[in-house]
Amino acid sequence: MNPIKIAVIILVNFILQVTVLNNLSIGSTVPNTSLIIVVALSLIAGKRSGAVAGLVSGLLQDVMFSGVIGINTLGLFSVGLLVGSLDQKVFKENLFLPFVLTLSATVFMYFVQFFFLYFLKIEVSFIDLILGDMIKELIYNGAITVFIYKAMLSSYKEPSVKFTRGL
Structure with a gap:
């Protein structure tokens, strides 16, 4: 996928996540659209694009929201690599797969955050983290994954018929 297109997707997502999605919170929870986009990009464009998107998205989140640099960066980068390794092995039009992978990646991100904070000796209750957020x-x-994935898949698809000039 075109690096400029990836950068625009990440930047637009970050702006929307900071502005619009904060107003659409349920309780104090907002969807992690950066995670959904990293999963979608990894499935659609591969490991390299997913890892770069995860690295950039995670760094943006860490700089703007986190007191500790590296928690989101490490988690999203890892998600990009792991999900991206499935790129050539899965049917990309299957909408159930990004749903399951996004849910798995969400759980993975919470475990990464918990262990990162635990080793930094920051007091976090595991039960409150799991049950609360x-x-x-x-x-x-899960509710918005399919919509984001379908939009990204349709924007990524290349035409199946290519016309070339005859010799």
Whole structure:
């Protein structure tokens, strides 16, 4: 996928996540559209694009929202690499796969955050983390994953018929 297109997607998503999606929160939970986009890009465009998108998105989130640089960067980068390794092995039009992978990636991100904070000796209750935020974010991410994935898949598809000049 074109690097400029990826950069625009990440930037537009970040702006929407900071402005519009904060007003659409349920409780104090907003969907992690950066995670959904990293999963979608990884499935559609491969490991390299997914890892770069995860690195940039995670760094943006860490700089703007997190007191600790690296939590989201490490998690989203890892998600991009792991999901991107499935690129050539899956049927990309299957809408169930990005749904399941987004839910799995959401759980993975919470475990990464918990362990990162635990090793930094920052007091976090695992039960509160799981019951408080993760379940709500799982529902929210799952509800919008298919719509984001379909939009990204349709924008990525190349025409199946290519015309060339005859010799």
